[in-house]
Amino acid sequence: MSETQDPFSAPFGSLFGDQITVAVLEAGGRYEYPGRAQPLENFSLHPGTHALHYASTCFEGLKAHRQIDGALAIFRLDDHANRMVQSVKRLYMPVPDVDLVRTMIIDAVEANAAHTPDSPGSLYIRPTLIGTLRNIGAAASPSDSAILYVLTSPVGDYFAGGIRPLTIYIETEIPRTTPQFGTVKSGANYVMALGPTLDAKRDHGADQVLFATGGDVTETGASNFFLVDDTKIITRHLDESFLHGVTRASVLSLAADMGYQIEERSVPVDELRALAERGEAFLSGTAAVIAPVGRISIGDEDIQVGDGQPGPHTLKLRQALTDIQLGKAEDTHHWLTPVAG
Numbered sequence: 001m002s003e004t005q006d007p008f009s010a011p012f013g014s015l016f017g018d019q020i021t022v023a024v025l026e027a028g029g030r031y032e033y034p035g036r037a038q039p040l041e042n043f044s045l046h047p048g049t050h051a052l053h054y055a056s057t058c059f060e061g062l063k064a065h066r067q068i069d070g071a072l073a074i075f076r077l078d079d080h081a082n083r084m085v086q087s088v089k090r091l092y093m094p095v096p097d098v099d100l101v102r103t104m105i106i107d108a109v110e111a112n113a114a115h116t117p118d119s120p121g122s123l124y125i126r127p128t129l130i131g132t133l134r135n136i137g138a139a140a141s142p143s144d145s146a147i148l149y150v151l152t153s154p155v156g157d158y159f160a161g162g163i164r165p166l167t168i169y170i171e172t173e174i175p176r177t178t179p180q181f182g183t184v185k186s187g188a189n190y191v192m193a194l195g196p197t198l199d200a201k202r203d204h205g206a207d208q209v210l211f212a213t214g215g216d217v218t219e220t221g222a223s224n225f226f227l228v229d230d231t232k233i234i235t236r237h238l239d240e241s242f243l244h245g246v247t248r249a250s251v252l253s254l255a256a257d258m259g260y261q262i263e264e265r266s267v268p269v270d271e272l273r274a275l276a277e278r279g280e281a282f283l284s285g286t287a288a289v290i291a292p293v294g295r296i297s298i299g300d301e302d303i304q305v306g307d308g309q310p311g312p313h314t315l316k317l318r319q320a321l322t323d324i325q326l327g328k329a330e331d332t333h334h335w336l337t338p339v340a341g
């Protein structure tokens with residue numbers, strides 16, 4: 001990364017650390033990892049590579065944060081490594097050991113430590129696995145060869161403009177993905193959500209779409225959804241329909257620590273409408289952290305959430321989360337993995 005590139009002005013994810021970790025698995029073999037990072041260079045892929053035709057690819061997204069004492073730590077490494085392995089299994093690709101995924105993430109972060117911006121920036125980490133079988137007739141067969149790699153990206157804020165109230169559009173007709181892929185972090189899910197997201201941006205000035213097929217709230221294109229008021233915090237119960245966010249789990253643990261009543265259950269759009277008017281709503285995700293929602297758009301109806309500004313509960317939860325990520329508060333849940341750098 002050149003010294004002149006600023007992660008706070010460049011689009012999120014558009015800058016890259018200059019070192020990458022890579023493991024290659026040839027058919028019938030195992031993942032071969034050289035044990036250290038290497039300079040980031042383009043891959044050479046055969047045009048018939050399975051991932052390019054049949055979307056045999058999945059990824060993770062996690063962050064390493066510069067601590068207030070100058071050290072470096074990865075947030076919830078094991079949860080992300082485990083979710084990666086789950087995604088690979090659901091795509092029927094060669095499954096790496098979770099320990100290999102873990103090691104390759106740590107090595108990639110250590111090799112790119114110098115590129116980690118101070119808070120509120122961080123080093124975004126993108127483990128990726130692609131099916132490399134060369135066969136354009138293999139639409140109905142899994143890839144038996146693969147490349148696993150860990151890319152890094154120095155980042156500032158995901159939503160341009162820092163902490164500001166977001167506008168979300170509720171999409172009740174088109175689902176984000178298919179039922180069997182809800183919990184998988186696969187690229188195909190994101191391209192499926194693109195059409196409705198672009199339409200909502202253009203037609204409703206929305207930042208994100210909240211998918212609520214049939215009137216039942218699930219998640220946005222890249223984050224989970226919460227409602228909160230003075231006593232309770234509400235989010236959808238875990239099922240196969242959406243990605244089980246690591247930030248979602250962290251928010252629920254912190255909210256329980258703070259004494260909120262936790263309600264994990266279905267959230268009908270009609271109830272959301274009523275709760276949003278008197279409470280707060282926010283999105284959670286590795287990239288988004290905890291992002292307040294100020295306006296909800298349903299069809300032609302516009303609902304202001306609370307007074308339209310980031311609410312005190314949202315900000316309190318965000319603070320609690322980032323305090324742990326940055327080593328300002330005690331890591332009582334053991335979510336941080338310290339790394340060299």
Ligand SMILES: Cc1ncc(COP(=O)(O)O)c(C=O)c1O
Binds near residue numbers: 222244284
């Ligand atoms: C579809 C989707 N839902 C939810 C999330 C939030 O998950 P996490 O908190 O693990 O980043 C993400 C981001 O990774 C996502 O892409």
